[in-house]
Amino acid sequence: MDLGAIVTETWKELADERGSGNPARYIPALASVDPRKFGIALATKEGEVFCAGDADEAFSIQSISKVFALALALERQGAALWDVVGREPSGDAFNSIVQLEREKGIPRNPFINSGAIITTDRFIDDRTPDEAVDDLLGRLRRMGRDDTISFDPEVARSESETGSRNRSLAWFLADFGRLINPVEDVLSVYFRQCALSMSCRQLAESALFLAVDGTDPVTGQRMCSASRARRINALMLMCGHYDNSGQFAFEVGFPGKSGVGGGILASVPGRAAIAVWSPGLNRAGTSLLGAKALASIALKTGWSIFSGQWTEP
Numbered sequence: 001m002d003l004g005a006i007v008t009e010t011w012k013e014l015a016d017e018r019g020s021g022n023p024a025r026y027i028p029a030l031a032s033v034d035p036r037k038f039g040i041a042l043a044t045k046e047g048e049v050f051c052a053g054d055a056d057e058a059f060s061i062q063s064i065s066k067v068f069a070l071a072l073a074l075e076r077q078g079a080a081l082w083d084v085v086g087r088e089p090s091g092d093a094f095n096s097i098v099q100l101e102r103e104k105g106i107p108r109n110p111f112i113n114s115g116a117i118i119t120t121d122r123f124i125d126d127r128t129p130d131e132a133v134d135d136l137l138g139r140l141r142r143m144g145r146d147d148t149i150s151f152d153p154e155v156a157r158s159e160s161e162t163g164s165r166n167r168s169l170a171w172f173l174a175d176f177g178r179l180i181n182p183v184e185d186v187l188s189v190y191f192r193q194c195a196l197s198m199s200c201r202q203l204a205e206s207a208l209f210l211a212v213d214g215t216d217p218v219t220g221q222r223m224c225s226a227s228r229a230r231r232i233n234a235l236m237l238m239c240g241h242y243d244n245s246g247q248f249a250f251e252v253g254f255p256g257k258s259g260v261g262g263g264i265l266a267s268v269p270g271r272a273a274i275a276v277w278s279p280g281l282n283r284a285g286t287s288l289l290g291a292k293a294l295a296s297i298a299l300k301t302g303w304s305i306f307s308g309q310w311t312e313p
């Protein structure tokens with residue numbers, strides 16, 4: 001079966017299950033999204049993109065943005081970022097605060113919210129929040145090959161208005177002296193980055209750098225070094241789905257990053273990037289149907305990074 005047929009078949013096989021899982025309700029603006037949306041986009045390193053369903057409809061990428069923020073923070077700070085963020089799975093929910101006190105304000109990894117808040121702080125660095133957001137948008141527009149990529153101000157506002165937990169995490173980090181920027185500045189960028197609106201197609205295209213040594217093979221844009229891309233993939237595999245990361249590796253076998261908007265971004269090292277979207281989530285905030293779609297694609301292609309069929313590119 002060719003890749004286009006695999007994407008189409010996978011969508012058709014699962015279409016009857018649209019609406020399964022529970023969409024995130026704790027961010028009110030996300031609760032109004034049609035739960036039956038379902039899109040798949042697979043972008044290959046050769047520049048082909050195969051899509052099915054609602055793959056061209058923009059949705060709130062939420063925590064998938066943490067992958068881009070990490071690549072850009074590493075670019076600005078280098079390995080010094082690891083002085084304040086760990087590289088271990090947390091085994092806890094994405095918004096958990098329990099480890100922070102015991103571990104003196106050093107979050108376990110850059111994908112749980114506390115770790116992402118520090119990462120965003122270091123990405124802002126010595127700039128204003130608006131300058132940092134403009135930088136992030138500029139990068140994504142070039143990588144996603146679309147100048148209209150933007151964030152949804154209503155989602156960002158909704159998240160800020162209901163963001164007590166993220167504020168608590170950020171103040172906790174500030175108390176340990178881990179933030180270089182004022183808490184509200186950091187959160188204003190964090191909420192806007194989570195509120196980025198992108199389609200599956202744009203996400204898959206923007207994330208090809210992860211699969212291909214840090215450089216977008218189509219535009220030639222370098223996002224990070226090859227070794228950093230490899231390490232970001234490792235973190236996605238170990239921590240990309242919080243306390244569901246083991247299950248995702250077990251079922252799917254791709255480095256991936258979930259978002260509570262129902263998107264999942266997966267990287268297939270040496271080959272492709274895949275983005276899926278279906279708003280219904282499992283208890284850990286991973287898209288239920290999205291994970292099933294990726295598991296099915298992994299099976300059909302033999303591309304799981306744990307597969308015996310794996311050959312070096």
Ligand SMILES: NC(=O)CC[C@H](N)C(=O)O
Nearest residue numbers: 062063094194259260285
């Ligand atoms: N897992 C997620 O997508 C969570 C992101 C969300 N913006 C939050 O901070 O709560």
